[in-house]
Each structure stands twice: as C-alpha cells, then as structure tokens.
Amino acid sequence: MPSKNTTHRESSRRRLLKCAAWGVASLTAGAWSIAPAKRAFAQERVKTLRIGYQKYGTLVLLKARGTLEKRLADQGIGVSWLEFPAGPQLLEGLNAGAVDFGTVGETPPIFAQAAGVDFVYVGNEPSAPKSEATVVPQHSPLTSVSQLRGKKVALNRGSNVHYLLVRALKQAGLDYTDIHPVYLAPADARAAFTQGSIDAWVIWDPYFAAIERQTGARVLADGTGLVDNLQFYLASRRFAAASPQLVHAVIDSLAEVDAWAKTHPAEIARELAPITGLDAATIEIAARRASYGVVPVSKQVLAGQQTIADTFTELKLIPKQLAVKDAQWLA
Numbered sequence: 001m002p003s004k005n006t007t008h009r010e011s012s013r014r015r016l017l018k019c020a021a022w023g024v025a026s027l028t029a030g031a032w033s034i035a036p037a038k039r040a041f042a043q044e045r046v047k048t049l050r051i052g053y054q055k056y057g058t059l060v061l062l063k064a065r066g067t068l069e070k071r072l073a074d075q076g077i078g079v080s081w082l083e084f085p086a087g088p089q090l091l092e093g094l095n096a097g098a099v100d101f102g103t104v105g106e107t108p109p110i111f112a113q114a115a116g117v118d119f120v121y122v123g124n125e126p127s128a129p130k131s132e133a134t135v136v137p138q139h140s141p142l143t144s145v146s147q148l149r150g151k152k153v154a155l156n157r158g159s160n161v162h163y164l165l166v167r168a169l170k171q172a173g174l175d176y177t178d179i180h181p182v183y184l185a186p187a188d189a190r191a192a193f194t195q196g197s198i199d200a201w202v203i204w205d206p207y208f209a210a211i212e213r214q215t216g217a218r219v220l221a222d223g224t225g226l227v228d229n230l231q232f233y234l235a236s237r238r239f240a241a242a243s244p245q246l247v248h249a250v251i252d253s254l255a256e257v258d259a260w261a262k263t264h265p266a267e268i269a270r271e272l273a274p275i276t277g278l279d280a281a282t283i284e285i286a287a288r289r290a291s292y293g294v295v296p297v298s299k300q301v302l303a304g305q306q307t308i309a310d311t312f313t314e315l316k317l318i319p320k321q322l323a324v325k326d327a328q329w330l331a
Contacts, residue, residue, distance in 0.1 A: 046239075046246060047076070047078065048079070049250070050080045050082065050101070051063075051080070051082070051099070051102060052099035052101070053081060053090075053103060054083070055206060056272070056286060057290075058254050058258055061261060062257050064275055067253050071253055072246075077246070085187065087158070088158040090103075090104055091108050099236070101233065101239065101246075101250055103232065104160075104232055105132075106163055106230050106304075106308055107158055107159055107160050109121065109327065110309045110318065110322065110324075111157075112158075113309075113324070119327060120237050120240050120328065120329035121232055121233075121234060121297040121305075121327055122233050122240060123233040123295065124294070124297050124301060125231040125291055125292065125293065126291035126292070126293050127291060128231070128291040129223030130223065131205045132202070132229055133202070133222035134148075134168055134219070135201050135218060135220065136200045137193065137217060137218075138215060138217060145168045146173060148174065149174055150178070151179055151199035152182050152197075152200075153182065153199065153201070154183075154198045155183065155184070156183070156186060157183040160204055161203060162312075164202060164226060164227050167226040168220075182198055186203065186207045193211065193217070200220065205286035205290065206276060206286040209285040210278055230301065232297070233254070233294065255293075259292075259293075261287070261290075262292045262293070265288045268283065269281070269283040269287055297329070302325055302328060306324045306325075
C-alpha cells in the first residue's frame with residue numbers, strides 16, 4: 001500500500017500536470033508560468049525514443065521510411081511514434097513526460113513556454129508561408145480579411161495559425177477583438193466549416209489542401225508577406241541534455257529525408273496518402289507548398305519567435321513577458 005508521502009507526491013504531480021496542460025490550452029492571466037532553468041542532467045540509458053508527430057510533415061516521412069529505427073538499432077534503441085492533432089496538444093504530451101522529441105509550428109512553443117513547459121528548440125525547417133491560410137466556404141460573400149469584422153473565425157488556439165490570424169487582421173486594419181474567435185481542433189473546425197456554423201477557418205496543410213480540394217474553399221489570405229510559418233523541432237530539456245547524441249541522430253535522419261523530399265513531391269504524395277488517409281492529389285498540393293532543409297535554430301529565428309511572444313503578451317493571450325532565448329539548445 002502506498003505511503004502517505006508517495007500518495008501526496010503523486011497527487012501533487014497530477015495537479016501540476018493538469019495545471020500545465022490547462023495553461024497551454026487557455027493561458028489566461030491566472031495560468032502559472034515557470035521560466036526554464038538551466039540544469040545539469042546525467043547521461044541516461046534510453047531504450048525507447050518517443051517522438052510526437054502531426055498528420056503531415058517530414059517526421060511522417062521519416063516514420064514511413066523507418067530509417068531512424070535502422071540508425072538506432074545497433075544501439076538497442078527503439079522508436080515509439082505518437083500522433084497529435086496539433087502542436088499545443090503535442091506539447092502537453094511533452095510536458096506530461098510522454099514525448100521526448102516532436103515537431104510544431106511557430107506559435108505553440110510560445111504558449112507552451114508561457115505555461116512552464118520545459119523544452120528546447122533543436123532545429124527548424126525553412127519558411128513555408130503558403131502552407132497556411134484563412135479560408136471561407138466556396139459561396140461565401142466574404143472576399144477579404146477586412147470583411148471579417150464581427151464574424152466567427154475558427155482556429156486551434158495556440159497553434160501556428162493563431163499568429164497568422166493576428167497578423168492578417170492587423171494588415172487589414174482590424175483588431176483581434178473585432179472578430180469572434182472560435183477555438184476548435186482541426187476535425188471539429190472542419191465540421192463547423194462545412195456545416196456553416198462559422199464564417200472562416202484559419203488552418204494549415206494538409207487540412208488546408210483537403211478543404212480546398214474537397215469543398216472548393218476559397219483563400220482570403222495565406223501567410224505570404226505576413227508570417228514565416230517555420231516548423232520547429234523541439235525536445236524536452238531533460239532529454240536533450242541527457243541524450244544529445246539521440247537528438248543529433250534524429251536531426252541527421254530528418255536532413256536525409258529533406259534532401260530527397262525537395263525534388264519528389266509526387267513520390268511524397270504516394271508514400272503518405274495511405275498513412276494520412278488523404279488522397280495523393282491533396283498530399284501533393286501540401287508537399288509543393290512545404291519547405292525542406294532542417295537547420296539549427298539561429299539567433300535570427302529566435303528573434304522572430306520573440307516577436308511572436310511579445311505580440312501575444314500585448315494581446316494578453318499569454319500572462320507575462322517571455323525570454324525565448326531561455327529555450328535555446330546550447331549543445
């Protein structure tokens with residue numbers, strides 16, 4: 001039977017994780033925030049590398065090809081793959097200790113850092129602004145972002161498209177408070193979009209490509225001239241510090257896949273269609289809008305992340321000023 005101390009520790013841990021997950025999801029002024037501390041971690045023997053991925057991207061290609069498993073087999077290390085619907089949910093998994101390494105867009109790391117999730121940036125793909133957009137139904141009377149005043153706009157809160165929406169509204173002369181944001185995960189947002197219960201949807205590929213092809217959805221504005229839309233690779237701080245060689249192994253494997261993917265969009269589509277459940281033509285659209293070529297996270301990129309953090313602080317969507325550089329990987 002567990003001791004009182006053990007029970008108390010487990011209860012405290014559950015409360016802490018619940019608070020962290022809530023902080024990532026809502027991040028109101030009451031959400032807690034802990035600045036990542038610089039700690040020294042001992043090298044650990046890892047038996048299974050746990051990777052969080054989303055429906056589409058280079059990590060999905062890496063999973064499909066099995067090259068990382070082959071790279072790590074001689075070390076006796078397995079790979080476990082966990083799918084998440086979006087970046088915020090993936091980072092909740094990382095915070096809960098279920099994920100060692102994963103990929104997200106620009107905004108999820110900002111909300112996660114504000115909520116105290118202890119991660120580091122370990123790499124990023126190049127800019128892909130055409131891979132996300134604000135869309136409306138085919139027969140909607142709306143033709144520009146400036147017409148979204150008073151309209152219901154769906155998005156996944158804290159995802160990459162959250163910043164796209166803020167920037168698009170600003171360019172159109174609107175404030176965030178001029179619209180009615182409806183916070184929905186991609187599957188729920190698609191249902192709301194097709195049922196006509198929202199006016200617009202801000203979404204990323206491959207969901208973006210799918211709604212275009214399958215319903216004739218029209219683009220009000222993509223990310224061109226508004227956002228970089230970088231894809232980041234993140235690792236838990238503890239994992240990256242204790243097993244830097246595994247982080248490098250994943251990045252090296254991603255670089256190999258990226259080198260091939262740059263010139264093979266049709267082949268990407270054929271490989272990923274059965275995995276994603278989307279048709280090859282939809283995947284090829286997404287593949288041609290994506291960017292490939294993983295690189296270390298530069299000071300310039302971190303400065304861009306700081307701008308995003310400052311924007312959400314000003315909007316009071318995160319509770320306090322962040323120092324993005326605290327999440328830089330220094331290995």
